Amino acid sequence: MKVTVDLGLCQDHGQCAIAAPEVFAINDEGRLEYDSTPSDELLEFVEEAADVCPVQAILIADR
Numbered sequence: 001m002k003v004t005v006d007l008g009l010c011q012d013h014g015q016c017a018i019a020a021p022e023v024f025a026i027n028d029e030g031r032l033e034y035d036s037t038p039s040d041e042l043l044e045f046v047e048e049a050a051d052v053c054p055v056q057a058i059l060i061a062d063r
């Protein structure tokens with residue numbers, strides 16, 4: 001799948017990193033880093049991350 005985060009919306013709170021830690025992480029500067037092409041096996045976790053993102057900044061494109 002392809003994952004895009006609108007970094008203009010993202011507020012770096014890291015809820016996505018709790019829901020899908022293999023895909024999203026908050027770096028040492030406190031900013032979001034993410035894998036834009038994670039394995040499709042992680043889809044359910046990425047969907048959960050998109051659901052819990054308070055600003056709906058995570059977009060998932062089809063495989």
Ligand code: SF4
Nearest residue numbers: 010011013014016053
């Ligand atoms: S949950 Fe949303 S706002 Fe928070 S770090 Fe992740 S993408 Fe950014």
